[in-house]
Structures are given as C-alpha cells and as structure tokens.
Amino acid sequence: MGTTIEDARRALGPVGVALPVSFAATAPIDAQREAVGRLERAGYRAVWTNEVLGKDALVQLSVLLAATERMVFGTCIANVWAREPETANGAAATLAQAYPGRLVLGLGVGYPAQAEATGREFGSPLARMRDYLSRMDSETYPPAPDAAYPRIIAANGPKMLALAGEISDGALPAMYPPEQTAQARQLLGPDKLLVTGLSVGVNPDPTEAKAEARQRVEALLEAPAYRKAMAGLGYSTEADDRLVAAVVPHRGPDSIAAKVHEHLAAGADHVTLLLPIGTEFEAGIAQLENLAPALRF
Template identity: 75%
Template sequence: MGTTTVVDAARRALGPVGVCLPVSFTSAPPVDLQRAAVRRLERAGYRAAWTNEVVGGKDAFVQLAVLLAATERMVFGTCIANIWAREPQTAHGAAALLAQAHPGRFVLGLGVGYPQQAASAGREFGSPLATMRGYLDRMDGPTWPPAPEAAHPRIIAANGPKMLALAGEIADGALPAMLPPEFTAQARQALGPDKLLVVGLSVAVDPDHDRARATARETVSALLERPSYAANLARLGYSDQEIAEVGGRLVDAVVGHGGPAAIAAKVREHLAAGADHVTLLLPVGSEFSAGVDQLEQLAPALVELG
C-alpha cells in the first residue's frame, strides 16, 4: 500500500479528534480499569485513543494489544513509542503484528525521547536526527522470520523544523505536541498535503475560567524548562518577555483551557491550520479515572467535529 493510500486510510479512521489516555510516571492503572476506560471513550463517540511510553514500566505495544482487543472500532496510536525501549526490528515486528490483527486500527508514532532515556537503556543519545534516521532504516531491514505484511502509518514526533523535515522525507507524517496553531501551520507547509499530521493539544478542563487558565500556565511553565521548547516559541514570534513571564497570549495559544466549548474551539484552530487529527493531552499526573471522566464529558462538543 502506497504512502498516500496509508495516509488517506488513517485520516478516515482517526477522524479529526482523539484522546490520549491520562499519563502518570509514578503509577500505572490496573489493566481492567484501562479496558473499561477505552470502552467508555468509544461509547462516548471518540474514534481514536493514544498512549505514551518512556523506557521501562510498561510496553506501549503490549498495552495497545490489550486495548485493541477490548474495543470494537477504536483506532489506537502511540504518542509516542520510545525508540530506546526496543530494537528497531522488534518495533517493526510488533507494529506489523498489531496492524495485521486489527486492520486499519493502529498508528505507529515514534519519538527519539531524551538523553536520560537513552542512558537508562545503556545507549548514547547522539544526534537526534541521525539516530531517528538510523532507527527507521533498521526498521526496514530484513528480519527472520519476516514481519507480517500489514500496512499502517508510521509518524515521527517532531517539535522542530529539522525533525519535521526528516518526518516528511522518511515517514508517513509527523506528530508535534504542545505547540500553538502557528506551528501546526508551519508543520503542514513543511510536510506538504500528502502526509499525516497528528497534533497533540494540551488541555486544562475546568468550567472555572481563572482556575483553568492557572492550570494552563503551570503546563506551559513546565514546558519552558526545556530550552528547545522556548527556542521553538521564539521562532514562532513570541517575545523574550512573553516567554520569561509565561504571558497570557502564550498560555492561550498553547493550551486549550476551560469548558467543552473552549476546548473544541482550540481543536478547530489546529484543524484550520492544517492538522488532520488532534489528540487531547491532559496534564501529566492527572488521576486516571478522573481524567477519563473529563474526556468523557468533553465528548459531545468534540465528536461533532467529525
């Protein structure tokens, strides 16, 4: 199946909006709770759900095998499968097996992660671009036994111009996250019309506007601790003062915050800027059941976008 066909099929299957399951780095919800959650989200009308991965503690492919089997139609994706968690040939075999078992219901998102994650796997981080290129090259190398022939989109986490260009060259698309719609527009321009563009949108769900905005500011403040993130915003035209003070215009651009209508409006901004699909990212550390409750409550305002 050609790249364009894979992308077109993924666009139809994913729809315009999905959800990332609540993320915690300190505990993992029991698998029965996860099964129940994705069934609830599927009944609520969401067509796609995504899951994160770091290195150790859980395996995203195993997790999605369980959740795919627990649902009927929902598409699942990795946002992202960490390349330090497994060898590239193993990643390709696992992804192909999931795609074969659940045709049209799996999207592979890959990310290079961070130096400390490479170190935890006993590896050198090196150049992110060279590392990602080498990983995908090895994914396409011969294996014994051969991996199943099962088409699925392969996209790369890309929050900067160089990784975006690489995604456009060697993958089916890109997955930028936690950046304003201006970056989505640049990503679409860089990728062209034939690549899949999935955008991760940070959200702070709260009917109290002031409280929601305060949570949104905390999210952006944490992101700005990474120099590369601040550099991205500066390239988009945000001033040094806005970045240093975590200004209101910046907070409003990056995080969808408030009630369902406000979240839906921010999703629409990214879709208008060129995203094929927007997945909602709750604040890291959100309690799993409470987070699923919030996503379920948002559903009526979001599923109508599809």
C-alpha cells in the first residue's frame, strides 16, 4: 500500500484543469455537473476549483464528486478565512471517506481583504498557516472521520514553500516559469506533492492571444515580490516576449503541452491549467475539451 502522497500522484496524473473562474457570477450547479462529466469523458483525471468568501469549495466538490465516477478534485485554494481549521478537516475527511483517493485539499491564506471581511487581522501569512495546519488536527467531539487525504499549501515564495515542506503534504505554486518549479522541488524535497498552476492562453487568434498573455503577465508584475522573483530567475522585470512565453503559453495546444512537459521535467508531479479569470464558463469548458488531445501523456 502506498502513502497518501504516492496515491495522490497516481490518481492526479500529470495534468489537470481548473474550472473557469468568474468573480461576477457562479455557473449554475447543473452546468458544473455537466461540465465535469464532459471533462472526464475528454480524458482529464483531475479538476480543480477556486474558493472565495461566499463560495464554499468543499460544498461544491461534494456535488461534483457525486456527479463523476473517477475524477479527482482539488481546491486551488480553500481559503483559510472561510472556515475554522477543525471544520475544514472534518469536511475534507468526510469527503475523503465518501470518495476515497479522489480529494486533494489545497489551502491558502488569500489576501488581507478576505481576513478583514471575516472581522480578523491578516497578520503574518506564515504564522497563520502554521497555526491553521496545527489546529486542523485538534481533537473534536465527535472526532472527524478517520480518512486520509493530502493537504497542500498555496506557496510561491521560498518561506511559504519551506513551511509547506515542513508541515504539509506539499505545495501549489502558480503562474511562474519552470525555473521556479525546480526551486520549489528543491525546497520541498523529493517526497512532497508538487502541483503547479499554469496560466494558459487559448485564444485562436495569434495576435490577440499574445496581447492577452502579455496583459496577464503585466498584471502579475505589478506585485513587487513577483518582479523580484522574476529577476532572481534571470528574467526581465518587463513583460517581454521571453517572460510572457515562459509564464503563459499561448501559441496553440502544442505550446501548452510543451510547457506542461517543462514543469514536469523541472519537478512538478502535476500541472493544472488555469484559464484567464473572467472566461465565460461554457466557452472555457469547450476550450479545455479542445486542448485535451494534445495533453494526453
């Protein structure tokens, strides 16, 4: 019998997809049920969902797990401000008991505004995450189901990645080039689960696809930490062609498949594809279906 991490690696496979995200509206649950069925039939083995305050990812996954036969689901990410850690463990363990081997719980600290919305101070992300993971295993009455599932932390910077390697089953960095995946693997060590979030451009018009990819990278570069990380990896701190191609493959399905391979070669166990935020749900599902033939490896 394998470990929880080894089992997750096998179940997830090398590549998965995140459901299209819009902060303006949530797709009806019937449309989501139909969509994950389509993605399963297209050959994907894993689907990831986001969470914001007001949208409960674990409730969402309970519906989608029931709507599929083998699909593995992950959260990218479940927000630590949305629920108490003991409740998070109880909910995740219940899903893991009901659907063994089909859940990966990704956890993240999110943003200061999300903490403020719940009446709490954001404080130190590292301290908050350490406390949250520790409290997940607190004794409760009745106890949570005795069902194993992997917990991974949304982590881009070296300190959070090191913490993920220390206290969790792995990490989920996102929107970085393969060189950062290699650094993440080095910090985590070989025995942790490394899931990489890869932004992809799917516009069939080459000029529009390039412009959209550049806009996404320019938005990322507004964060000083991201600019510093890119400089440390040997990239420009401007959205030049080299950086854009490294972060957001956008030259058709083959370019996306090639970038997935690069992340896997750099040490990722699994790569999940992230469509642009605001992608219309039905259009996004169709785009992911169209990508599937190039991603079957």
